[in-house]
Amino acid sequence: MSAEDLKNQGNKALLSGHYNDAVDLYTQAIELNPQSAVYYANRAQAHIKNEAYGVAIEDSSKAIELDPTYIKAYFRRAVSNTAIIKHKDALVDFKKVVQLAPGDNAAKQRLNECQKLVRKAAFALAIAVEEGPALSEQIDLDVVKIDNNYDGVKIDDGYDENDKPVFTVTQKFIDDLVERFKNGKLLHLRYVYAIVVGAIKLFKEEPTMVETPVPEGTTTTVCGDTHGQFFDLLEIFKLNGWPSATHRYVFNGDFVDRGSWSAEIAILLYALKLLNPSFIYLNRGNHETDDMNAVYGFEGEIKHKYNERTFKLFSESFSALPLAHLIGGAYFVVHGGLFSKDGVTLDDIRAYSRFSRKQPGNSGLMMEMLWTDPQPENGRSPSQRGVGIRFGPDVTEAFCKENGLKGVLRSHEVRMGGYEVEHNGKLVTVFSAPNYCDSQGNKGAYINIGHDLEMQFNVFDAQPHPDVKPMAYSNRLMG
Template identity: 70%
Template sequence: MVEVDVEEGHTMTVCGDTHGQFFDLMEIFRLNGAPSETNAYLFNGDFVDRGSWSTEVALTLYAYKWLYPNSFFLNRGNHETDDMNRMYGFEGECRAKYTERVFKLFSESFSALPLATLIGKKFLVLHGGLFSDDAVSLNDIRKLNRHKQRQPGQSGLMMEMLWTDPQPNPGRGPSKRGVGMQFGPDVTKRFCEANKLEAVIRSHEVRMEGYEVEHDGRCITVFSAPHYCDSTGNKGAFINIGPDYKLKYTKFAAVPHPNIKPMAYAARNIMGTKPG
């Protein structure tokens, strides 16, 4: 877990899933300003897969991380994993545009990404959500050794951080995804109170307005891939956090892109060849 504060004169912008939608990523920077030492960004996982410019998104984000290591941050998502990359296009895209070795290097780098970012000791930002056990604390997240477990697996803290979703009903329930589980407003309330947090910020799910505030304001979903997969019609959104730690939400629409469809590099679509 990375721990950062927002200093005077600085802004932190939290973005959700971008899913290979490179031209919409450029729209975020157009609207909100390019990353800089004072204009910080946190991208909350799922940079790749589905959209057909995943390598461009990932390389752009990595370049900004190298340029501004203290003000540009990346969390891992459930799509920064080998099994999802095989199914949803990123592995095929790497092979088509570059080589298998490039994919293996990306895979190695994904396993080194942080799993969460704590902003100002007030907002825990992680891709999926909360845990099956109320006893899990920020200290448990701090103690996780992501380098010993390269892939999240089917159970455990890493899997839950990348896969779980909120639900409106109290308690916990089965996941509609078949992996992880769902957590209710009472789970979020207990976690925030026990860890002295204002809210949990997560991504992982399309929201038609680009974001949604749930669980009495303690669970916030932000999704930054507008018109997801060229079919959903949703807005994208991002969240600005200033030194006062107030949240400002900005919605934006998808922009035009070249005529290459989502999932163009997924195995069932390319059959070993580049898209036409």
């Protein structure tokens, strides 16, 4: 089979959503003809679809080396740099795209959007000063009045001793909230503020690593990324039961972005936290961050459905989220994975001050907990994402041995079967957004852990949802 035949088969695999197959086919084409810029650029597109932005940048750069006028290669490198929040690098390539295609209005729009992101980052840096009171402490709920025609359940309970409004979330309110969201209605802004402000207070009271036992007669469920797929979240609760005194939940980050019901998921999870704080716990993921929200949709969605102040409140809440959970003293639950150096202990994580740094940045313990991925080979290597590292079975084994753990539970990556047991059984990846972005065809999964600390894996299918596409509110650079 010729290189061109392999490329054509790769194109078909890419269009049908079989991204790993596309990568393999393009790789075979490159082996036969390593001088084709098209093959590298096409493989870059398959890597982009797999969120392997680091290697997409490498392939795009190779394509540019072979053909310095190849517009698609510059564009794909720009998109990849945008995806990992390297906007200045992306800006250089978007300018080149416009230079090569001066009549392309879509390219000009993307250049304009990228310039806005660069200016926004520069402005934020320029005005960075010692902070005053947090926004959650400044919100005056009394000025946000309930309209007479609001048809939802109300939770106003009068005032406390400091003349502040009191809100007590009830099961009736939760039931009404779910029905409102299923029917495309919004929650009143007064209640959105109250829920997020209340959740912030609870998160700030929790340690960086929350330790939850699994008493006899109880179950703890660990869910992976839900990414704004609200109707699939409801399916988990339908199949597995709602949070209760005998059934705790840990949501392992990335509950926002990409899917177009991120607001609904965040509000529901926060409301459940207020209903019974010890029944549900949330970890921070790499998408509970300002830079990712600006690109992948949560910021745009919240501003569209509510307002900018609501997004800033959510941003404050994300900075307060714990970074890890320890279930039954046996399972370390973290969104991304393990560390770039040996010897990190649970005591190091317990002692880590997550409030000293609101955003994870490009290095350090928080970034690694949110961004790293496993690899099948021993040792460590650069991440295919272009951020963080990859770690091998020996790293997981050493971490578990040093800290007396049965295993590490993480999320952060699609698994076609919903979950995957890796690293000689010491590492499990669980992903809870089936048919991710309406395109991947994967199952969703969640893990139930009982008092005996054995894991039970549960797989489920994607559910129908209203005709709103994923990434509907994302920055147009990622369109």
